[in-house]
Amino acid sequence: MSTQPRILLLDTASLYYRAFFGIPDTLKAPDGTVVNALRGLLDFVSTLKTAYEPDIIVACWDDAWRPTWRVELMPTYKTHRLADPDGDAEDTPELLSPQVPLIAEALDLVGIPVVGAPDCEADDVIGTIAQLWPGPVDVVTGDRDLFQLVDDARGVRILYTARGVNKLDKVDNDWIKAKYGINGSQYVDFAVMRGDPSDGIPGVAGIGDKTAATLIDSYGDLAGIQAAAADPESPLKPKIRENLLSSADYIAAAVKVVTVRPDACELGDYKAAPLTDEQRAALEKFGEHWGLGGVTGRLIKALG
Known part of the structure; x- marks a missing residue:
């Protein structure tokens, strides 16, 4: 302590x-x-x-x-x-x-x-x-x-x-894991994909809480998810792949918006x-x- x-x-x-x-x-x-x-x-x-x-x-x-x-x-x-x-x-x-x-x-x-x-x-x-x-x-x-x-x-x-x-x-981290299926350190990536209408953050079309958590579990973080979207051999669903690729500019900006300054x-x-x-x-x-x-x-x- x-x-x-x-x-x-x-x-x-x-x-x-x-x-x-x-x-x-x-x-x-x-x-x-x-x-x-x-x-x-x-x-x-x-x-x-x-x-x-x-x-x-x-x-x-x-x-x-x-x-x-x-x-x-x-x-x-x-x-x-x-x-x-x-x-x-x-x-x-x-x-x-x-x-x-x-x-x-x-x-x-x-x-x-x-x-x-x-x-x-x-x-x-x-x-x-x-x-x-x-x-x-x-x-x-x-x-x-x-x-x-x-x-x-x-x-x-x-x-x-x-x-x-x-x-x-x-x-704490256990609470976040139980609630969302992710770790606290992954919350920014999760929030960027899910979006937040209360803050005017649109998210990636077709990706809600469950899909965002599943993607993070499969690929680790946004960088891994975007790499999978760019890989035609990855098992991503076509619509999810398309939405991630078309949201690249949004994702880059949203990560900076959602991340609190240190x-x-x-x-x-x-x-x-x-x-x-x-x-x-x-x-x-x-x-x-x-x-x-x-x-x-x-x-x-x-x-x-």
Whole structure:
């Protein structure tokens, strides 16, 4: 077991969207501002800190939800989430937008670093810190693409929120193998072939989860699969062969789009520290102003 500190990386937007859509928007501050996402996100932090006892928590942030370099590689990337087809702003719910800076402010008050990187998504920040951190890493997210980071040898796992923050799936290599029939290290190749409509990644026609897993099992990786497609003597079905060959340009771009960056940011000097009296007082004042009720006390208790 590692003696290095355990770090918990939050895919912050994934969590505050979950809170926003899962908690009634009737929760309001005294001035009428809706605070359901703010309250929910802070309660998630309390739950995660109590359940998983990380030494350090880092809130990873989308400095760019749709990075320029990913769009240049794949123009369809997240286009369905655009507020205006001719713009670049995300179609964020009207009642959520004012809460996002409040979430960042609350996290800062309790000493949880909010870390983004220029023209990068939170996924890239997570991927970089997970690569550089010397101890075990837990990543809290609802994004399956981050399964590519799972590394049992280094203690990197995903706490997957599909069933809710109170019923997290602890995703290690065995979990991925049981779910998809592949290893975590093969997840990018799998995702590229299968595609992901929620991110505007089309995939290879005729290849879903089962076919992608079978191809990886037979040929090892995308390079092996493409070599088989180019070999007329290989046993690939004609239509699968045709679709793979015609998707060569897509595959080359999609691998770069799906792969999270390992160099998005510097590794900060993150250290474990209990809340100070000043931090507790500041959070209590913040909680009173925004009508957070018992959320503030739970967070103070969880963070120590």
